Amino acid sequence: xxxxxxxxxxxxxxxxxxxxxxxxxxxxxxxxxxxxxxxxxxxxxxxxxxxxxxxxxxxxxxxxxxxxxxxxxxxxxxxxxxxxxxxxxxxxxxxxxxxxxxxxxxxxxxxxxxxxxxxxxxxxxxxxxxxxxxxxxxxxxxxxxxxxxxxxxxxxxxxxxxxxxxxxxxxxxxxxxxxxxxxxxxxxxxxxx
Amino acid sequence: xxxxxxxxxxxxxxxxxxxxxxxxxxxxxxxxxxxxxxxxxxxxxxxxxxxxxxxxxxxxxxxxxxxxxxxxxxxxxxxxxxxxxxxxxxxxxxxxxxxxxxxxxxxxxxxxxxxxxxxxxxxxxxxxxxxxxxxxxxxxxxxxxxxxxxxxxxxxxxxxxxxxxxxxxxxxxxxxxxxxxxxxxxxxxxxxx
DNA sequence: CTGATTTTTTGATAAATGTCAAAAATATAT
DNA sequence: ATATATTTTTGACATTTATCAAAAAATCAG
Numbered sequence: 001x002x003x004x005x006x007x008x009x010x011x012x013x014x015x016x017x018x019x020x021x022x023x024x025x026x027x028x029x030x031x032x033x034x035x036x037x038x039x040x041x042x043x044x045x046x047x048x049x050x051x052x053x054x055x056x057x058x059x060x061x062x063x064x065x066x067x068x069x070x071x072x073x074x075x076x077x078x079x080x081x082x083x084x085x086x087x088x089x090x091x092x093x094x095x096x097x098x099x100x101x102x103x104x105x106x107x108x109x110x111x112x113x114x115x116x117x118x119x120x121x122x123x124x125x126x127x128x129x130x131x132x133x134x135x136x137x138x139x140x141x142x143x144x145x146x147x148x149x150x151x152x153x154x155x156x157x158x159x160x161x162x163x164x165x166x167x168x169x170x171x172x173x174x175x176x177x178x179x180x181x182x183x184x185x186x187x188x189x190x191x192x193x
Numbered sequence: 194x195x196x197x198x199x200x201x202x203x204x205x206x207x208x209x210x211x212x213x214x215x216x217x218x219x220x221x222x223x224x225x226x227x228x229x230x231x232x233x234x235x236x237x238x239x240x241x242x243x244x245x246x247x248x249x250x251x252x253x254x255x256x257x258x259x260x261x262x263x264x265x266x267x268x269x270x271x272x273x274x275x276x277x278x279x280x281x282x283x284x285x286x287x288x289x290x291x292x293x294x295x296x297x298x299x300x301x302x303x304x305x306x307x308x309x310x311x312x313x314x315x316x317x318x319x320x321x322x323x324x325x326x327x328x329x330x331x332x333x334x335x336x337x338x339x340x341x342x343x344x345x346x347x348x349x350x351x352x353x354x355x356x357x358x359x360x361x362x363x364x365x366x367x368x369x370x371x372x373x374x375x376x377x378x379x380x381x382x383x384x385x386x
Numbered sequence: 387c388t389g390a391t392t393t394t395t396t397g398a399t400a401a402a403t404g405t406c407a408a409a410a411a412t413a414t415a416t
Numbered sequence: 417a418t419a420t421a422t423t424t425t426t427g428a429c430a431t432t433t434a435t436c437a438a439a440a441a442a443t444c445a446g
Contacts, residue, residue, distance in 0.1 A: 066340075074344050076336070088336055092329040128321055132328065136285040139332045142339055143269070143281055147259075149342035150375035151267050154433070174394065182343035184434055189395055347403070366423065377404055382425055 004035040007058035007108055010082055014056075018130045025124050032116040038107045044085075045101040051090035052114040057083050060107030063176055066099045075176040078104075078168060084134065085109070104172060154183040155191050197228040200251035200301055203275055207249075211323045218317050225309040231300045237278075238294040244283035245307040250276050253300030256369055259292045268369040271297075271361060277327065278302070297365060347376040348384050 008030060015021050035058070038044070045051050047066060055062075062085050064077040076099065079085045090097035091114065120127050148157050158181060162169060168177065178188040201223060208214050228251070231237070238244050240259060248255075255278050257270040269292065272278045283290035284307065313320050341350050351374060355362060361370065371381040 068344055074340065076340060076343070088329075089333055092333060128325075132321075132325060135325070135328050135332065136281075139328065139335065140282050140285060142332065142335050146335060146339040146342060147267065147269060149339060150269070150372065151261055173392085179343065185394080186396085186435080187433055190433095193395095367425095368423075378424080379405080379426085380403055383403095386425095 004030075007035050007056075007110060010058050011056045011110055014082055015130050018133045019126050021126060021130075022124075025120075025127065028120060028123065032120060033110050033112045036109050036111050038103050038109055040103055040106050042103045043100060044103065045087055045090070045097055045099070047098055047100055048096050049090075050094060051087040051097050051101075052094075054091060054112050054114070054117065055085040055101075056110040056112075057081055057085050058108040058110055060103060060105040060109075061171060062101060062103045062105075062107060063172075064099050064101050065176070065179070073176075073179060075180045078165075078172055078176065078180060080167070080171075084138070088138075104176075149182050154181065154187055157181045157183070158188065158191050197223075200228050200303060203251050204249050204303055207275055208323050211326045212319050214319060214323075215317075218313075218320065221313060221316065225313060226303050226305045229302050229304050231296050231302055233296055233299050235296045236293060237296065238280055238283070238290055238292070240291050240293055241289050242283075243287060244280040244290050244294075245287075247284060247305050247307070247310065248278040248294075249303040249305075250274055250278050251301040251303055253296060253298040253302075254364060255294060255296045255298075255300060256365075257292050257294050258369070258372070266368075266372060268373045271358075271365055271369065271373060273360070273364075277331070281331075297369075342375050347374065347380055350374045350376070351381065351384050 008026070011029070012021060012026055038060075040060075044053075044055070044062070057079055059081060061078065061080045063075050063079070064085075064087060065073050065075040067073055085101060087097045087099045087101055089095070089099065117131075121131065148160055152160065161177070161181065174188055175185045178185040181188065183191075201219070204222070205214060205219055231253075233253075237246075237248070237255070250272050252274060254271070254273045256268050256272070257278075257280060258266050258268040260266055278294060280290045280292045280294055282288070282292065310324075314324065341353055345353065354370070354374065367381055368378045371378040374381065376384075
């Protein structure tokens with residue numbers, strides 16, 4: 001494991017690509033967050049609990065999923081390096097989560113508590129801009145996903161995924177990808193030929 | 194058509210339910226927006242154009258849709274009274290829209306230009322809070338939609354819709370609802386029995 | 387390296403949904 | 417009110433996708 005600085009550098013690069021950030025802001029981020037290594041298959045959030053943490057994936061990969069009535073898992077997000085990891089519903093509303101968050105690989109995460117995030121929003125105007133843009137970014141991504149589910153066949157959805165996120169296929173168990181695409185694992189397996 | 198005050202009252206009520214707003218802010222909204230009556234089936238945004246307007250639906254109903262390669266329409270949003278009408282992708286990114294916005298009934302809309310919205314964000318802190326919350330609200334809604342598309346059968350999705358938006362069914366042509374739910378019109382027609 | 391576990395593939399079949407074409411019902415404009 | 421246009425339903429059939437069970441392949445821990 002490298003120095004925490006390396007991981008913060010990635011986070012700051014993301015922020016910086018949206019809006020120039022000051023040294024003071026960087027300091028504040030560092031002193032209000034934690035770099036945590038997390039083993040593969042760790043559950044970071046259980047359904048039923050309130051999520052008051054947002055994570056930046058500095059290294060590794062994680063997913064968000066939930067269980068339907070029959071107890072079958074549906075994966076709704078798969079996040080890799082330099083992406084934000086969050087249970088959108090619970091973090092935004094403060095209500096108990098219906099989702100789980102689980103690491104898929106050994107990860108290095110930067111963890112921010114909501115309380116601290118809110119303080120940073122108050123102290124640094126530029127952070128509101130960044131926060132808004134990031135929310136919009138993930139919103140758009142989600143909308144594209146919904147549109148694909150509506151409009152594309154299982155095969156086309158898979159093709160979309162391999163063109164836009166080619167690395168995922170070799171890193172993520174097929175069953176997770178299948179449910180993310182809204183298809184059964186068997187069908188996905190057949191599509192791949 | 195009633196006095197514009199009536200329509201602004203609805204908008205302010207929405208804002209107020211999120212964060213208390215000042216008289217000064219109300220004045221600023223009024224002087225930076227327009228109340229416009231729009232006839233049914235008016236195209237408010239064409240694919241290819243940049244969208245720099247956001248609408249509040251004070252009366253009536255509208256939809257957002259786009260055309261796939263074969264020219265078939267897919268409706269992605271249906272908005273009614275007291276909801277915001279926007280081409281999320283184009284408005285957020287400033288890029289040309291792939292979507293159309295079209296009224297489904299005679300409407301009264303409150304129109305805000307992006308430029309003015311941004312000015313209001315700068316002048317009124319509380320508006321940032323409201324803007325963020327609204328973005329989060331629609332984000333969550335969109336995520337639920339994506340989850341339903343992944344996890345529920347056509348029939349279940351229809352049932353979800355009638356429990357959560359019972360009024361839509363009698364106001365919207367079935368074909369639009371069908372594509373919103375990601376099913377063919379014929380299948381939806383059969384489900385209804 | 388090897389046995390145990392997990393993941394992926396395959397086969398057979400059923401169920402869900404789509405497509406095309408046309409008829410029926412409904413809404414709309416004059 | 418009537419003709420016209422639009423929307424919804426129906427039928428027959430094709431296609432896609434799900435499901436269940438089991439085999440094959442890959443991965444992991446000791």
